Amino acid sequence: MGFVELVRFAIGALRGHRLRTALSVAGVAVGIAAVVSLTALGEGARQYVVQEFSSLGTNLLIVIPGRVETTGMLPFGGTTNDLTLEDYRALASRIPLVVAAAPLATGTEVVRAAGRSRSVPIMGTTADLARVRRLEVASGRYLTPGDPDRGGSEVVLGSKVARELFGAASPLGQVVRIGDWRFRVVGVLAPRGHSLGFDFDDIVYVPVRTAMRMFNRASLFRILVEVRSERELRQGKQAVLDLLAARHRVEDVTVITQDAVVSTFNSVFDVLTLALVAIASVSLTVAGVGIMNVMLVAVAERRREIGLLKALGASTRQVLGVFIAEASVLSSLGGLIGLAAGWLAVRAFVQVYPTFPAAAPSWAVAASLAVAVGVGIVFGAVPARRAARLDPVQALVGR
Template sequence: MDLLELSLGALRSHRLRSALSMVGIAIGIAAVLLLTSIGEGTRRYILTQFTQFGTNILAVNPGKTDTLGIPGVLGGTTHKLTLEDAEAMRRVAGVDKVVAVAMGQARVEAGQRGRSVPLFGVTPEMPEVWKFRVRQGSFLPAGDLRRGAPVTVLGPTLKRELFGSENALGKFVRAAGFRLRVVGVIEPKGQMLGYDIDDCAYVPVATAMRMFNLDELIEIDVLFHHERLADSVARGITRRLTQRHGGREDFTVTTQTAMLETFGNIMDVITLAVGGIAAISLLVGAIGILTLMWIAVGERTGEIGLLRALGASASQVHRLFLAEAAVLAGLGGVVGLVAGLGLAALLRAAVAGLPVYTPLEYVLAALVVSVCTGLLAGVLPARRAARLHPIEALRAE
């Protein structure tokens, strides 16, 4: 630690150039920190967007997109996803609730006002599966799925647009030639990837299929008892559905966890790539320190000889210069850290909605990386200093 004090003293005696080479590292650390923070922020933002539906959920869509992308391209019949398929899934082990989804776009009108929104045909278990809550009234009534009662539940944005602050319960709306009675209003859920998911209406799935003249579902969502069951439930559903579709796996099962994992991996790669590009500036900073230390060894050859004559070992001289480089880079790292965090805060304030998030590990990693950078940059100069022959070093002065 006393050697460290000597190193600090040497740096202090050349304040300007020490500061300048510190700036190099500071810029590198700030850039890496800022860009990885944006990457991490984006990842977290998108993850929370998806996990608002829960993680113990999987989706079944028609067509096998994993293999060819186009269903039925090899010939033969491609079976459609039907309400019967959805019913069959209920009996797979581990399955808790099932939502069959059909969808169409229609103009929904009430009195003089109207608005074109997506209409989702769903089954009554939808609120539990999609984590929606009903604010007013109730959700779609349970009962025979095939009957299709003429009722609807409105998203809060649509309700506000059609009825303002008036009570909508019991009123009627018109859509696609159907007259639907409003039985409930959903609680606001907000945005999903910038898309207002409150601006829509829900009707019984059979009603939607009749309104839009559909004979298939676009999706079946399955809620299972626990996140850990994801794989076994996915296998069970695949087996059951393949059997129902005459031995063909003409559908795709996507578990939320698998999707989040894939997505997380993609984001990790992007963050790494962006961080890597920023790390180039860190490398430039490291070369700055290497250069400075190399020159310093040349300038202080006489001093090195003296230290050896006074009984400093080669390894002590080595450590002295290594410590100097590490302190230089470490201080640069601290400056870069403060600058990076400051810029991140500034960005957050200036660009509303830009997701910037700096985990504590990044902060600690930035410090460790800067010190290690210094140590690496110091290796060559320190070795040069340690290898000087004491007498030749003394003669240099």
């Protein structure tokens, strides 16, 4: 009895018992679909949190003027120098660890356009902020890269500002007034939402030099510095301190790393990964037990057939082969249907909640298929083997 004959016979048997086959396939499929969709949700939750945290910038250094520290008897008092655009330029260009840096000069001002006005935070910065803060442009472009000293009168609106001032109309190319200054809108950012209590959509961005003039400031509010990776934070921090100490001839700035953020991030990440593994194992176990029951019942029901096949001259190996082939076809079919169903469920979910990056991790898909087929074959084959080893009469009369 060749392999093809075996599979043909097995498929014939599966087709011959349509209801039982459908139930078995459904049992396997539900298990797999559960694993796929649950791990997709878990992975989505994890990704979501990862994104939220990385949008805060886990490899970010924040340079603020002045020393935040309790000092004793400093002989000459604490003279602090301002952070200047020159400091910014030096930071951005002279430290190899620094990938990007952006200056910030901020204030609040009334923005007017199309007969409406709104008081919003104004961020004076450079094109680099888009990178450092992972800003996404919905239409138009961000600020022009180039010399931060140049100023200019272009403005990029946060999505909420754009909506409040212009409604559905496109603000691109329109003129807005910020205080007494006129600006032309060059871009609108994609919605970003709140992060740590700050509404990133309710901001406008202008060139840093212009903002400094507008608010009549000679110094920067702070400088954001991005280093290559989290691991280089400490080194980067020292390099920034050294550079500014050399420029100012005194250590008069404070560099904040998001240490707390990073360590929180890591522990949250660990817990989420653990939770995901737990979800996957529980749903895999449930799926496995379901498949096991389906196969055990299917074989128990067919002891008589096993006895008959042996009476007709089938060897133990042939009977076993038939049942293994059936179990393989059954569990593979169920597995594939389950994968498809799980995938569709995840797709439907993502349609409803587009910001939630639900996607089943490939290891979960592979593990669920392996468990389904493995458990299916083992629990299809073991009872079949027991029945096939009996003297045919015992299987035939069900003693």
